[in-house]
Amino acid sequence: MHTAFERSATLNGNTMISYVEKVLENMPADWLNLTTHRLDIYNEEQAKSQFLEQLEVLYRNNVTDKTALNELPTAYDYIRLGHPLSCLLEWVVAGVNDLEAKSVISFSSKVTPILAVLRKNLFEKKKTRILYTGKLPSSFNAEMIRRVYGYTFDLKEVRGVEDIPAFDGSTIFVAPQEDIFTVKLSSGIDFFLSTHAQFGSVLLINGAQNKGYVSDIQHVRRRETIAMTPANCLAALRVLTGELSGPQGGDVEVNKAVVIDALKEITGTETRALLGSSGLSVQYAIMMGLIDHALENHPGKDIKIIVPPNCYGGTNDQARRVAACLDKVEVLDLPVDGGNDMVQGVEKVLAEVAKQDAVPYIIAEIPTNPRVEVPDLIKLQEALEKKRTTPNGGIAVDPVFILDQTFCPNVHFLGEGEVLSTVRTISYSSGSKFPSGGLCTAGYCVGNKLAESLMEKVEAHLILCDNEATAHQVEILARQLPSMNQRIMAAYTNTREFVNFVGEVLPEAQINFVSEELAAQGFTPSVFSLGLPTKGNTPEEKEAYKRALNLKLINRMITEIPDESKYCVSYGQLKGCYWTVPATSTQGTTKEGDKDYIVRVALSPDMDLDRHKEVFLQFVTTAI
Template sequence: MSTLNTVFDSIKTLLKNLPKNWLELTTHRLDIYRESQAKSEFLSELKGLISQGKIDSNNLEQLPTAYDYIRLGHQLSSLLEWVLAEINQVPDDQVITFASKTMPVLALLRHNTIHNRSTYIYWAENDSETWQGGPLIDEARLKSVYGYQYHMKKVTSVDEVPAHHDDHAMVVFVSQKPLTNNLSVNPNIDITVNVHPTFGSYVVIHHSSTNVKDHGQVPKHSTSAQIVGAVQHVRRRETIAMSPLNCYNALNEVLGISYQNTQLNTDAQTIVTQCIRDNTGSQAVPLVASSGLSIQYAILMGLVESALTTHPDKAIKIILPPNCYGGTNDQSRRVAELIPQVSIVDLLVDGGADLVNSLETTLETVAAEDGVPIILVEIPTNPRVEVPNMQLLGQTLKKQRLTATAIAAIEPTLMVDQTFCPNVQLLQAESELNGVKTISFASGSKFPSGGRCIAGYCAANQAASELMSLVAKHLKLSDNEADARQINTLAETMPSMPDRIIKAYRNTRDFVSRIQTLLPSSKVFYVTETMAKQGFMPSVFSLDLPVNEDSPQERMERQKELNKKLIQFMIGRHPNECKNCVSYGQLKGSYWTIPATSTQGTTKESDKDYVVRASLAPDVDVDSLLQSFAEFCKIHGL
């Protein structure tokens, strides 16, 4: 490993030449990103630049993307983790930063609970100035709802942590030490979680290889690689990485350079609250989290707790589309994996299946089993941008059903991801969903902030308003609430959101209409104009190019090939306007992706959709895009 002074000198130079995008972007270039080498490829090439003395802005901007989306990690989190790894003398991948102060410990508890392993958590009394009773929040709920079991003990110093002879135990120490401290000081400790009072926290996994205390039987616990994977997966699905700005400030703190913390602007919280109410039609106080998946996790766990408390002996059924956004899909299945009473029921909503009809059949089945239905849907659906008949949806959800023994079935609770159309008032008193317990949520990285931050938020209608206190408790124990910079950004951007949505919709409708005229045999998936008049005006559509191969398999492979070539062609022709990116709702340009290779993520292969998904911003040259699209069609004989 490099000497610390050499590393610090290099970081000082790097921070002086820091690319502006490293601090500001929420989504990164997919054309220079290989998911299997997230972080490692970036760090490897960065170290190469440092060794050659080439750490100027131009060279830094050409480095491979560390992660495709900053919720998962980014260039600055990778850089900070490398520096902390050098300080602690462990491999780069064994340091992981979080925006949350509690989720690193919860990630370890989740892993150990699933694998039936003991967890011993120690924390130092002289580090506890900001802790009331320990480093975890709401321990009673962690044990009763999540099922986490552990032993917690306060000590006076790290040296007091004893050796454990339980071959299946994991020993965790939670501290509040300066970033420059080497935390690898007690060999009895497997993992240290170091909490920063402002920036979040980071995990240091001290031992490499198998961590075996070999008595000829079982390893002490998982290999370091398994623990890294488990912790990273929690950061990927239930929380976020330490923010770029906080990573930047943390690096300055390590180097002894002064920095300024972000303060919440006057009235920012009030503005955001009112904007969410205006856009959703909710009268309840909304909640704002660090990301869309952070708020979704709090909602889901709040609803699960409600079900466990109200119906303690009944099975909880999370009903969701198998082809929905990969983060949603994976997160829900991870909750079912953790909590014995919870299971997943697939809900077919796309590709010829109608959401309302599928829901009718599914709810009848759950009712017959006397289960507790929690429904999670995207309106419009993703990726085929379909909106159900809202009146029929409301009727289906309100329908009184009976169990197999002719007892009144439990009414469903509805979670709606309305990220595609965050300005539709699904929660107002006049909504077709009025009377159905409904909580809607949206990712703030899309239209709410125009790509400037990733905070997510939720709101409830009158029927579900009492559930929001439970959601708030799970948001708090996860320490996943939005930070000051996120709230400030939403306060700046949300007032203009309704106008931006309309402008982007008009561009998208124009582009879609002209594609259909140019290429009538193509399959374009977009909301109908009738639905648009009801307020559903997404700026994203999906497209399958026409093919003439003989067999279904040949047609599918040809479509995959053409769809990929289309994206490469459009970006090649418009490198400053077209982005290979999973996002939309941005302020400028257009965004192109194939959901099966990006947003659907861990979705089962058989449920993935290889259509092209594209979106247009309020500021985009539709004529220029169509000219290039027409040229592509001509080249490929479409």
């Protein structure tokens, strides 16, 4: 059933365009500049739909003032999943083409939407054909997609949408278009992918028989790539309204050189960094690149992806999604914190993998999230270096250590003489945190000298998925990275002072943060977790009381300091203070028993620390 907007859009396109033009003139600055949004005005089950439902009310009443637009609910919590401008773009495309808005999904990538349909059809055991006019996206590599990803499809060039014979399966029609808004749909097309050289792509899901694909394709966008960026959505919408929009991002090669040079200094490595559209885009390239490497160098062997069960939900979920697609890949748990020892876990799991003569890839965060723990690094190095044998007496495949360094991207792990220089290691970070200060989502990865051949594979899959950082993202990193280490130290200083204050006024609280000794070694995160004191007669009563108290604290902080404190999942931002409960945000896809119902607090270099102390003290004296 079409909305009022969608029914009227095709009849009165000028009205729609003029409305969008006014919205763009009055839109809140956050629509373009924020990478994470407030959770207190966000309903995950109604991501996108709730935003659009209320936008349509404004449309029907021709309301475009900034105050009304600013009061629209959060569309998505992370901007890489979608955001107000991507929702607006998809809404317009749906209206022009007489589709429901949920059936239109924009991507920064021109290839990953194809992979999303192929993934769904792999599980459905359904045939897929890819038809295209002109040229396929330049990075599309059919041989690699079939060999490494395990997807099957037919590929054929056609003259146009009229030249489509019947097919028992799904038909993806790929067309490069300057006008991404208007497409020619026919009953023979299940998925129309409109690609644009600068902006990315828009996927239109056609026909009631394909409605079941919507959530699966959205989930690929959530875990393996990103939505079309706010900057590119804005540029595309301005083209629609008749405004000329030139290329974003300046000289990308110059900016990329600045970023890569900065990362060499920041990470202490000599190898060339790779830049992706987000941390998870980079992680996906690492996963698929390593699998590609194993298929070539260890044919026939099983591949084990070893992941902490309570780590960031995106990491956890993505690893399991990769394993679900490939018979030779399995995920193994690696308990690392909250009383578990990472070194002992590595010893145990690598011994087990050696018994199976399999290929081990370990993903871990240092410091861990959300307990902010750092393992004994010398013992970790020894456990990773240790030579192991297989049951037949052969030498076991040595592990690759994949280090999520987002919490402390300034620590030197990989350079010559550093603790992980003797183990094949790839380090990566989410760019929406410290690298950009929250101004874009672009992530990066670097490898040590032992991992150079692996990095070639990672780069190949980053390119294949069309998940490289956009020109505008690279420009932001070039501007922000040079000051990153200074911002990290300033944010750590604020965090240490606040942690000490919390310990003084609420000594019975459980605080998870790095010790002074670890900080002296360079581990200076600006995130800590807080277990508030609880009461009750049973474990269930105590847990319920603690969870309610968590939210009371968060609500007090964001209510009393609305300009700085947000109920939000991010950190590494330029300003303010962010509060969340990992179990309900960053650990969203983690198994329930592994979730942490504690408060996670992230401080920035620029905030009113005295005011935060004052409000926290008020909370302690009135609520505890």
